[in-house]
Amino acid sequence: MRIKGDQQTARAMNRRLMLNLLRRAGALSRAELAQRSGLSPAAVTFVMADLLAEGLVTEGEAVRGAGGPGTGGRRPIPVSVNYAARLTIGMKLTAGGLEAVLADLSTAPLQRIFHPIPDTRPETVVAHVARVVRALVPEAATRAARLVGVGLALPGSYDHGRGHCLRLARFGWQDVPLGQMLAAAVDVPVWVDNDVNAFALAQHLFGAGQSHGNLLAVAVGAGLGAAFLTEGAVHRGARGxxxxxxxxxxDPMxxxxxxxxxxxxxxxxxxxxITARFPGDLTAALAACDPGAEALIDEAAAGLGRLLAPVLAVTDPDVVILGGEGVRFGERFRAGLQAAAHALCYDARPPVIFDWQADSWSRGAAALAAQHFFDFEAERLFAPRQALN
Ligand SMILES: [Zn+2]
Structure with a gap:
């Protein structure tokens, strides 16, 4: 029986390897997959047959002329991930409610909703997470079995080992057994994480961070947070x-x-x-080059740059990806922040870039579920019991 277990593990690892090569490259032929993975062409053909049968990859048109006349070689057929084959739900918890998306495996949204919640007690939040899942899934009743899971992103720290939200200061949460509560209320797997960690993960899988092994995501939103991702894994620390x-x-005073x-x-x-320190519409004033608005943004960018410099010195990321609602402060804010951080750093001077859309929070949450599709554990997600009743 041990041998069978090892074979299953090897099969799962090969699937993971193929899916991630295709995710990063877009489309590859079987020969290219064999070359890049180091697997034998026969092993690649075997894994691809499985993935094709499950609808998880699709074959494109044979590349014209690639075989060449008289070479006798078969024209290579490019294979790519069929992101539409499975669905994810992503939810970002805010003080007013749940920003939610029904998305495909690349976190591209098929449907977006904002679901208000009457209060932010854990019991209320969990009940409304279950409601949002029910609201989004019957829309696609036949697609229910294809739902790999739900990602929930929250502005607090989460202990993955125990499934507890350790602290969410904005709502007064302390050591809430959220994982257990969600498992009891929602009939599909729910993955919970800090919202900036989820944003960083989405950037790594599908965003501007895709080509970088080390990235620092910084979110200037209702709060202020950062997430460091190295070699594809979020650095959570000892206590999350x-x-x-x-x-x-x-300033302690x-x-x-x-x-x-x-x-x-x-x-x-x-x-x-930042917005509260300006009397009037800050975005409009910035667009009109109002000197008071510009001075405020320069000051905030310099302050944030000073805060980030020691973080850069410790982590030395390839790139800093700036997100959150503060992105609306524009290029002056980005450039000022980058200049201030670089001025205080010795060697670690990564570019600071924006990569943000209005639904980036909820798409980040969807990435928490999508990640498991591309991970080792993906196998068990396809068991029939995961279908939503
Ligand atoms: Zn504080």
Whole structure:
């Protein structure tokens, strides 16, 4: 029986290898897959037959002329991932409700909804997560069995080992057994993570971070957070608290933060904190080159750059991807932040780039589910019991 187990493990690993090569390259022929993976052409053909039968990959048109006249070689047929073969649901928890998407495996949205919630108690949130799953799935009743799972992104720290939300200061949560509560209420697998971690993961799988092994994602949103991803894995730290740069104390006598302490970075440089310091419409004033608005953005960018410099010195990422609602402050903000961070760094001077759309939070959450499709554990997700009743 041991041998059978090993064979299944090898098969799962080969599937994972093929799917990830195709995810990164777009489309490859079987010969290219064999070359890049180091597997024998026979092994590649074997894995591809399985993936084709399950509808997880599709074959394109044979590349014209590639065989060449008189070469006798077969024209190579490109194979690519069929992202439409499975569905994911992504939800981002905000104070007002759940921003949700029904998406394919590349997190491309098929449907978006905003589902308001009456309060932010854990029981209420879990009940409404279940409602959103029911609301999105009957839309595609025949597609229910193709749902690989749900990703839930929240603005707090999450302990994956125990399935507990350790702290979500904005809602007053402390050590909430969220994993257990969700498993009891929702009939499909739910993966929970910090929202900036989810954003970083989506960037790594499908976004601007796809070509980088090390990336730092920074979100300037309702809060302020960072996530460092190295060799495809989010660095979570010992307590799930890695990347909480928004609660680094800038001034111990400063304004009160949602965490109960004073003068945290996010009381100065979160998107609402910056916006609140301007009398009027900040975006419009920036578009009109208002000197007061520009001075405010320069000051905020310089402050955030100072905050990021030691993070860059420790992590030395290939790239910093800036997201969150603060992206609306525009190029002046990005350039100012990059210049301030670089000025304080010795060698670690990565480009700071924007990669953000209005639905990036919920698509990041969908990536939490999509990731498992491309992972080793993917095998078990296709068991019939995962179908939604
Ligand atoms: Zn704080």
């Amino acid at each position: 608290g890695a990347g909480e740069i928004g609660h680094i104390t800038i 400063g304004p009160l933060c949602e965490c109960g302490r004073r003068g945290c970075a996010q009381v100065y440089w979160s998107e609402p904190a």
